[in-house]
Amino acid sequence: MTPSRPPARGSSREDILDAAEAIFAARGFEGASMRAIADEAGVAQALLHYHYKTKEGLFEAMFARRSGAINRIRLARLDVMLARGKTSVEDIVEALLRPTIEAGHDPSLGGGRFAGLILAVSTSEGDWQKGLVARSYDPMAERFISALKAALPGLDRANATWGYLFVVGAALTQMTPTGRADRLSEGEARDDDTDAMLARAVTFAAAGLRALAAEEHGH
Amino acid sequence: MTPSRPPARGSSREDILDAAEAIFAARGFEGASMRAIADEAGVAQALLHYHYKTKEGLFEAMFARRSGAINRIRLARLDVMLARGKTSVEDIVEALLRPTIEAGHDPSLGGGRFAGLILAVSTSEGDWQKGLVARSYDPMAERFISALKAALPGLDRANATWGYLFVVGAALTQMTPTGRADRLSEGEARDDDTDAMLARAVTFAAAGLRALAAEEHGH
DNA sequence: GTCTATAGTTCGATAGAC
DNA sequence: GTCTATCGAACTATAGAC
Incomplete structure (x- = not known):
């Protein structure tokens, strides 16, 4: 989708899902923190909430993609x-x-x-x-x-x-x-x-x- | 062990392990809290640390028993x-x-x-x-x-x-x-x-x- | 052994500038 | 879209009275 805009180096939205997958897989839902995921993705923690609203929302998006x-x-x-x-x-x-x-x-x-x-x-x-x-x-x-x-x-x-x-x-x-x-x-x-x-x-x-x-x- | 003292109604040590098993099973290690386990067991939170030192210690004792x-x-x-x-x-x-x-x-x-x-x-x-x-x-x-x-x-x-x-x-x-x-x-x-x-x-x-x-x- | 009280940390989430 | 800064609530663990 949105094929008109070429992704120079992974959209931040996808980068966050990648990071979420790694951190959630390593520590589980409760053990993972939004801070750790943000660090892994190289973005500010607030950006996670902007894109996925809550921790649960981020988990579901990550899970649905994979x-x-x-x-x-x-x-x-x-x-x-x-x-x-x-x-x-x-x-x-x-x-x-x-x-x-x-x-x-x-x-x-x-x-x-x-x-x-x-x-x-x-x-x-x-x-x-x-x-x-x-x-x-x-x-x-x-x-x-x-x-x-x-x-x-x-x-x-x-x-x-x-x-x-x-x-x-x-x-x-x-x-x-x-x-x-x-x-x-x-x-x-x-x-x-x-x-x-x-x-x-x-x-x-x-x-x-x-x-x-x-x-x-x-x- | 210690069979000389009759347990009127479950020793607090065992009560805590029972509560820990229920809470850990329901919420996982990270999702469970020492407060919730203490409430479930009907004792003060500090008693958990007195008996089992840390959350990890409590988990291991519970896991080993079962x-x-x-x-x-x-x-x-x-x-x-x-x-x-x-x-x-x-x-x-x-x-x-x-x-x-x-x-x-x-x-x-x-x-x-x-x-x-x-x-x-x-x-x-x-x-x-x-x-x-x-x-x-x-x-x-x-x-x-x-x-x-x-x-x-x-x-x-x-x-x-x-x-x-x-x-x-x-x-x-x-x-x-x-x-x-x-x-x-x-x-x-x-x-x-x-x-x-x-x-x-x-x-x-x-x-x-x-x-x-x-x-x-x-x- | 068992309690109350609290220190010290980390967490999810939001406000607001750019 | 992305950031910095921060609030308020939870957490583990300990100190100290009884």
């Missing part, structure tokens, strides 16, 4: 696959998980900087956080749940939903490189190698989903 | 199973996941109040949080990883570690009842029914672990 970018990639890949016909569970899971890495900002920092933020918001009990998650992710989630049901006959809506949530939870919790996998595996797994992690996650998730489709839980 | 209680149950169940010989993957996963519900404080609030706190701490980048997770969970995790390797020939250390982390991540992210599963499933799944969720999680996780044992990722 989640929107990730979900656009997810759905584009899903659409391509569905247009081609026959789709494997592995392909669907990969289309769901990989964009979180690829579109996670600042890939030099592990790509999953944003993943911890999603987890924090989506397990929060606050009303505005729940609303933010619903607005940002539910439409995308429903399309993937439908795709899983189509790919796996026998998977009912309840199991498809639990399966979707398990897959996202399993992968998202591993995207922040904490060194824990390295320690527990005595060096045989490296949690900053997100590609290796994702390959395992796809294998794990696809098998889990097939088992949910085979099992009779509701009877 | 994680210790959960891990004791987990390991006791694992020991019973291993003493009996032949152990299924499903049994191991169940022994790992169910105590989080059963020993999660205040079961009327969903049992998983503590789960959100574990997630927040374990995805944090802070040094003291990483140390706390390592001290609180690594010894238990190593025993379960070993048990998984023993139950599944072909599961190497790297895959056993990833599998363990996936299982915990999948289940832990679903223990806070946010109403999201209900919405996405159009009412066919209910996320305050932790037993139903756990049954699915065990099916999902066991199949995922078997797939990791069968796959050749490292080649």
